[in-house]
Each structure stands twice: as structure tokens, then as C-alpha cells.
Amino acid sequence: MELTTLLEIKNIETFYVLIYALRGVSLTIDEGTITAILGNNGAGKSTILKTVMGLLDDQPDKGTIEFMGKRIDGKDTEDIVKMGISYVPEGREVFEELTVRENLLMGAYRRHDRLGIKDDFRKIYNLFSVLENREGQLAGTLSGGEQQMLAIGRALMNRPKLLFLDEPSLGLSPILVKQIFGIIKAINKEGVTMLLVEQNARMALSISDLGLILENGRFVMKGKSKDLMLDKDVQEFYMGMKSEASAKGYQRWKRKKRWR
Amino acid sequence: MFVQLFISGIAFGSLYALIALAMVIIYKTSEVPNFGQGEMAMLSTFVAYALLENYGYSFTISFTGSLLFAALLGIFLEFVFLRRAKEPNVLSLMLITLGFQMILYGLASWKWGADQRNLAFPVSDFDTIQVGSAVLSYLNIATILITLILMFILFLFFKYTKVGIAMKATQQNAVAAKINGIRTNRILSITWAMSSVIGAVAGILLAPIATLDPNLMMDPLIKGFASAVLGGMTTLVGAAFGGYMLGIIENLFGGYVSLEFKSVVAFGIIVLVLCFKPSGLFAKHYVRKV
Numbered sequence: 001m002e003l004t005t006l007l008e009i010k011n012i013e014t015f016y017v018l019i020y021a022l023r024g025v026s027l028t029i030d031e032g033t034i035t036a037i038l039g040n041n042g043a044g045k046s047t048i049l050k051t052v053m054g055l056l057d058d059q060p061d062k063g064t065i066e067f068m069g070k071r072i073d074g075k076d077t078e079d080i081v082k083m084g085i086s087y088v089p090e091g092r093e094v095f096e097e098l099t100v101r102e103n104l105l106m107g108a109y110r111r112h113d114r115l116g117i118k119d120d121f122r123k124i125y126n127l128f129s130v131l132e133n134r135e136g137q138l139a140g141t142l143s144g145g146e147q148q149m150l151a152i153g154r155a156l157m158n159r160p161k162l163l164f165l166d167e168p169s170l171g172l173s174p175i176l177v178k179q180i181f182g183i184i185k186a187i188n189k190e191g192v193t194m195l196l197v198e199q200n201a202r203m204a205l206s207i208s209d210l211g212l213i214l215e216n217g218r219f220v221m222k223g224k225s226k227d228l229m230l231d232k233d234v235q236e237f238y239m240g241m242k243s244e245a246s247a248k249g250y251q252r253w254k255r256k257k258r259w260r
Numbered sequence: 261m262f263v264q265l266f267i268s269g270i271a272f273g274s275l276y277a278l279i280a281l282a283m284v285i286i287y288k289t290s291e292v293p294n295f296g297q298g299e300m301a302m303l304s305t306f307v308a309y310a311l312l313e314n315y316g317y318s319f320t321i322s323f324t325g326s327l328l329f330a331a332l333l334g335i336f337l338e339f340v341f342l343r344r345a346k347e348p349n350v351l352s353l354m355l356i357t358l359g360f361q362m363i364l365y366g367l368a369s370w371k372w373g374a375d376q377r378n379l380a381f382p383v384s385d386f387d388t389i390q391v392g393s394a395v396l397s398y399l400n401i402a403t404i405l406i407t408l409i410l411m412f413i414l415f416l417f418f419k420y421t422k423v424g425i426a427m428k429a430t431q432q433n434a435v436a437a438k439i440n441g442i443r444t445n446r447i448l449s450i451t452w453a454m455s456s457v458i459g460a461v462a463g464i465l466l467a468p469i470a471t472l473d474p475n476l477m478m479d480p481l482i483k484g485f486a487s488a489v490l491g492g493m494t495t496l497v498g499a500a501f502g503g504y505m506l507g508i509i510e511n512l513f514g515g516y517v518s519l520e521f522k523s524v525v526a527f528g529i530i531v532l533v534l535c536f537k538p539s540g541l542f543a544k545h546y547v548r549k550v
């Protein structure tokens with residue numbers, strides 16, 4: 001099967017004024033895949049997404065980003081969105097004083113195909129039936145889980161080729177996490193390529209093709225998700241599983257060292 | 261007498277409501293009370309005057325030209341001055357709008373001097389009709405109607421048009437607006453144009469009953485600002501009601517208590533609101549996330 005590259009990040013470095021947040025990050029995303037980025041708090045996961053979306057002024061400081069063969073670093077966020085990248089930010093960021101329907105409509109802001117938009121409303125209401133029932137309700141009055149669904153639905157209204165999801169499981173009950181990840185997988189099957197940032201390593205690896213681990217602004221590990229899931233370090237540090245007691249102290253030190 | 265004071269209060273209140281609306285629209289998007297609002301309207305009114313008197317154009321062309329000028333002026337000021345401020349805070353933005361106020365006032369004084377002029381208007385301020393026990397001039401009625409029509413258009417705009425909804429979206433969360441592809445800079449331009457046009461309408465309606473000089477909008481601006489504060493600064497409905505309330509209260513005060521101190525009412529109301537309900541009478545319960 002021939003894979004085409006959708007997004008190519010080459011050696012980007014990002015600063016928040018003096019804070020050196022991304023220290024040379026490279027990443028290639030192939031069409032149709034789900035890529036998961038794991039990492040501890042403050043590792044720089046969200047910063048990668050924000051940098052690609054052009055949300056950080058004058059960043060990346062170094063490196064290049066190409067989407068479908070075109071340079072997008074330095075472009076306005078609005079144009080990057082129009083090219084076909086949608087972004088579900090950490091913490092949802094729905095428009096609280098707009099209704100559910102208006103929120104979804106804003107997702108399609110740059111589209112002009114009335115019929116297609118109508119179609120997509122249908123699709124999203126099929127995917128998230130709660131949203132249809134709450135169509136006229138203000139988004140700020142939705143529950144956290146409903147807001148997450150709305151944020152995903154809104155991002156899909158752009159008919160993205162590539163979808164960024166920043167911690168979609170944050171603050172959701174285990175059942176809802178399962179449901180949302182099921183839907184994410186289903187959306188991917190429809191042909192939407194995904195880049196997923198997650199703390200919930202088990203879930204993320206279980207639906208993704210490729211996994212990367214970020215520490216202090218650098219990728220320290222990369223591999224097929226199913227391989228990572230079996231990796232002892234990943235299990236121990238990201239999935240909270242304990243390795244055998246006898247070797248633990250020694251292994252911990254050794255592996256940590258290798259990662260830095 | 262009460263009915264008379266009440267109804268002519270509504271006519272004045274309409275003007276305050278327009279100015280309040282203009283200020284709130286900008287406040288919600290740029291997060292600054294625009295102290296240049298009055299002078300923007302005053303200058304636009306002078307443009308109407310110049311087109312009418314100096315160039316001899318018709319009312320239609322002159323007023324349309326004036327509103328067009330107002331729109332461009334709003335876009336220009338926002339683009340050239342406000343947008344340059346990097347990581348601005350409210351104080352620096354306020355200072356910039358005070359700068360507009362001084363520049364525009366200076367410009368008008370230099371071009372038109374301190375002469376008191378009179379802006380002609382197609383509807384007479386002297387012909388009156390009897391409404392119940394009150395007497396209203398045609399101009400009063402035109403003012404009330406035009407204001408209502410404008411408010412209705414605004415209502416439709418924010419409720420049913422894509423740009424109107426995008427404007428609300430940008431006001432609520434600019435970053436989220438961007439990641440939906442909304443050009444927030446363009447929304448800012450539209451906001452300033454709209455606001456400036458609404459202010460200019462107030463100026464054109466006011467000039468025929470006041471005297472047209474660079475001080476035209478000084479007093480009304482403070483009243484409009486007071487109305488907006490009364491309504492809550494963040495709601496258009498509140499701003500409109502605030503305007504009407506102030507117009508009516510002020511007129512009743514002038515009629516029954518003291519004509520000399522009529523102008524103090526606006527100030528008194530600002531103080532009272534700030535003491536008892538700082539968020540304004542109509543403020544929504546949402547706390548804005550910055």
C-alpha cells in the first residue's frame with residue numbers, strides 16, 4: 001500500500017519568549033493514519049499542535065512545516081484551517097454563549113457549499129446524538145463531555161483532511177472516554193488523518209498506528225503503537241503498570257538514563 | 261406633563277442608546293471603552309454637512325457619504341492605531357482611544373473652526389403632532405423610528421447572519437474563532453465600521469436639534485457611556501435599555517427637580533451603578549474567560 005505524506009514537520013524549535021519548549025521536533029504523518037503523542041505534563045505536546053496551527057507569534061523559531069507539500073510555517077492560522085487542518089484544543093474552547101448549532105456552523109465558516117454543510121450537520125448529529133437534542137442550548141451550559149463532542153463536531157464541520165486532538169479524554173468518565181475513542185476511530189475510518197495528544201496512553205495506543213513519546217521538548221521514542229504497548233518502559237511510566245519487583249530499582253534508573 | 265417628559269425622554273434616549281450600542285459593540289470585541297466614539301461621530305456629521313452645504317449634494321447622497329466615511333474612519337483608526345499595540349492592556353488601549361478623541365477634535369476645529377453651524381435635515385424639528393397629551397416633532401418621531409429600525413437590523417444581523425455570529429464568536433473567544441478559520445482581524449474591522457456608522461447616525465440625528473460644532477458629541481458621549489455602563493457594557497439589549505432609561509430619567513429630573521442639574525443625572529447614575537451593581541443592570545451571568 002502506497003502511503004502519501006500529509007504533514008511533514010522538520011526539526012522545529014519553539015520558544016515562549018525565553019522558555020525553550022520544543023527542541024528540534026520532527027514528525028511525518030501519512031495519510032489515513034492515527035498518530036499518538038504521549039508525554040508528561042509540560043513536555044510540549046500542546047506546543048507542537050499550537051506551533052503547527054500557527055497560533056504562536058513568530059514561531060517556530062527554526063525548522064519547517066509542510067502540509068500536502070506546501071510550506072505552512074509562518075502562515076496565518078485561518079489559512080492553515082482553510083487548507084484542511086482542524087484542531088480540537090485542550091479544554092474544548094467551545095463558544096460558550098453560542099448555541100450548539102451556531103458552534104457547528106462556525107466550524108464550517110470557510111465553506112460555502114450549503115448542501116454539503118447541511119449534509120455534515122446530519123453526519124455529526126448521527127455521530128453525537130446528544131448534540132442534536134441540545135441544538136438550541138448554549139454551549140456553555142453543556143456538560144464537559146458534551147462540550148468535548150461539540151468541539152470535535154465543530155472541527156469536523158471544516159471537512160478536515162487532518163484532525164488534531166489535544167487530550168480528548170481529559171475530565172471524561174471511563175465510559176465516555178471509550179465512546180469518544182470509538183468515534184475517533186470511526187472518523188479515521190472515513191478517511192480523516194489524525195494527530196492525537198493524550199495522557200491516557202493505553203487508549204491512545206490502542207487506536208493509533210504510530211506512537212511517539214515526548215520529553216522536555218524532544219521525541220525520545222517512536223514506534224508502532226502495538227509495539228509501544230508491549231514496551232516495558234512505556235508500560236511502567238505511561239500506563240502505570242509495575243514491572244517485576246526484583247529488577248525494578250535498577251531498571252528504572254537505567255531506562256531513565258537512556259531516555260534523556 | 262409627565263407623558264410629555266416621558267416621550268421626549270424616549271427621543272433623547274434613542275440617541276443615547278445609539279451611542280451606547282456603538283460603544284458596547286467595540287467594547288465587546290476590542291475590550292476597550294472607545295472614548296473617541298463621540299468625535300468619530302462628530303467628524304462624520306461634519307462630512308454630511310460639507311457634502312450638503314459645500315458641495316450641494318442631496319440628503320441621500322450626503323448622508324450615505326457620511327456613513328461611508330464613518331465606516332472607513334472606524335476601520336482606519338482600528339487598523340492604524342489599535343492593532344499596532346502589542347500585548348495591549350486596557351489602560352494603553354484607553355489611552356489610544358483618548359488619542360483618537362484629541363486628534364479628531366483637533367482636526368474638526370482646524371477644518372471647521374468654532375463657528376456654530378446648523379445641519380439641515382429632511383424632517384422638520386418644528387412641525388409637530390399630538391400624541392395623546394404629548395407633543396412630538398417630526399424629527400423626534402424620525403429619531404425614535406430610525407433607532408428602532410437600526411436595532412432591529414442589528415438583532416437580525418447577530419442572530420441570523422454568518423458574519424454576525426462569527427462576530428459574537430470572536431468576542432467570546434478569539435483563539436477559538438481563528439481555529440475555525442474566522443479571520444478575526446477582518447471581524448475587528450467590521451466591528452469598528454459598524455460601530456462608527458451607528459455613532460454617525462446618532463450625530464446626524466442630533467445635529468439638527470443641537471448646534472454643529474466640534475463639541476457636538478461631548479455631552480452625548482458621556483450620556484451614551486453612562487447608558488452602556490447602566491446596561492452592563494457587555495450586552496446590546498442592556499445598552500439600548502440603558503439609553504432609553506437614562507433619556508427618560510434625565511428628562512423627568514429636568515422637568516420636576518432641576519433643569520440646571522439635569523446633566524448631572526448621567527454622572528449620578530454611573531456612580532450609583534458602580535456602587536450597587538457594578539456589572540450593570542442587564543449583565544449576563546457568564547464570566548468572560550480571557
Ligand SMILES: Nc1ncnc2c1ncn2[C@@H]1O[C@H](COP(=O)(O)OP(=O)(O)OP(=O)(O)O)[C@@H](O)[C@H]1O
Nearest residue numbers: 016019021039040041042043044045046047048090
Ligand atoms: N504561553 C506560555 N508561556 C510560557 N510558557 C509556556 C506557555 N505555554 C506553555 N508553556 C511552557 O511550555 C512547556 C510545554 O507546554 P505544553 O502546554 O506544550 O505542555 P503539554 O505537554 O501539553 O502538557 P500537558 O500535558 O500538561 O497539557 C511547559 O513547560 C509550559 O510551562
Ligand SMILES: [Mg+2]
Nearest residue numbers: 045046047090
Ligand atoms: Mg497540553
